[in-house]
Amino acid sequence: MSKEIYLTIIVPFRNEEKRLEGTIKEIERYTDSKPFETQVILADNHSTDRSIEIAKKYAGEIEHFEFTEPNPEFKVKDTGKGEAVMDGFAVADGKYIMFMDADSSTKVTELDKLLPFIEDYDIVTGSRYIKEPRPYQSSYFMALFRGVKSVFEVIIFGHSKDYTATGKQGRLRQLISRGGNLMFAVLLNQSYVDQRCGFKLYRKPVAKFLAGLQQIYDFGFDTEFWAIAQKYKLRSIEVPVDWYDDAEGTKVNPIKDTISSFKAIFRVQWNLITGKYSKKNARKLGNVAEEFVLHK
Structure with missing residues (x-):
């Protein structure tokens, strides 16, 4: 009888041949040090370099590592990180499911800061802009004040304090x-103080539910997931993590990503208005059998 998988780690990647191997080795050391069963999914998103070769090599050599690639029958225009995360969620078997960036900008060891909270929350996310754990509370004026304050701090000091x-x-x-x-x-x-930190942990039914309602498959999927989480009053908490900015290897394109963010906002608004995020529209993902339970 196989042991229950406690944690699934998903690593979405595209053209990460220079950094993927190092991240895989870090994850292997981390998972080997833990007493619980883990599953690691290396999720490709249309790579054209040696990334796929590297991922397949380690998936074949390490027992609890797996490789996934895009479904050729699933065709969308805005493919990107969101599609790879969805592919990983679909085959994830862990009681808890997380994803992290392939460049290891947040080290997998930072997961030790998130795991203590997951019993009490649906989503635990790393944050680069807080110093103490912060449970989510919807407050428009507080969010507006904090957002304006951060922008002015960047203009004056070069970064948020x-x-x-x-x-x-x-x-x-x-x-x-x-x-x-x-x-x-x-x-x-x-x-949310830090929407886009690529280091998030979910309860399995929550991860499957979010991906089942997903309509955005590029960089903007994070915005969509948070909108769905807010609609269904999911319990979430932001936890401070250490994050390293690899400016030399970054794939961030300021102009393109700004446009993508605006597009995501308006698409999410439209989907909310038109009922696209109704529970009846959720696709069933993978082999999850639980009913999605809302905690209010």
């Missing part, structure tokens, strides 16, 4: 990040 990253981003990228968060607060009434 609450920024916890090692190796801080330049002023432009910080301004785009904090400006984007301000947009989410104003246009979507979202009070």
Whole structure:
């Protein structure tokens, strides 16, 4: 009889041949040190370099590592990280499911800071802009104040005063990040301090439910997931994590990503208005059998 998988770690990647192997080795050391059963899913998103070769190699060599690739029958225009995360969620078997960036900007060891909270919350997310754990509370005016404050701090000091990253981003990228968060607060009434940190942990039914309602498959999927979480009053908490900015290897395109953020906001608003996020529209993902239970 196989043991129950406690944790699934999903690593979405595209053209990460220079950094993927190092991240895989870090995850292997981390999971080997834990007393619980783990599953690691290396989720490709249309890579054209050696990333797929590297992922398949380790998936074949390490027992609890797996490789997934895009479903050729699933065709969308805005493919990206969101599609790879969805593919990983579909085959994830862990009681808890998380995803992290392939560049290991937040080390897998930071997961030790998130795991203590997951019994009491539906979503536990890493944050680069807080110093103490912060349960989510919907407050439009507080989010607006915090967003404006962060933008002005970036303009004056070059970064938000609450920024916890090692190796801080330049002023432009910080301004785009904090400006984007301000947009989410104003246009979507979202009070999350750090929407886009690529280090998030979910209860399995929650992960499957969110991906089952997913309509955005590029960089903007995070915005959509948070909108769905807010609609269904899911319990979430932000936890401070250490994050390292690899400016040299970054795939962030300030102009393209800003446009993508605006598109995501308006698509999410339209989907909310037209009922796309109704529970009846959720696709069934993978082999999850639980009924999705809302905690109010």
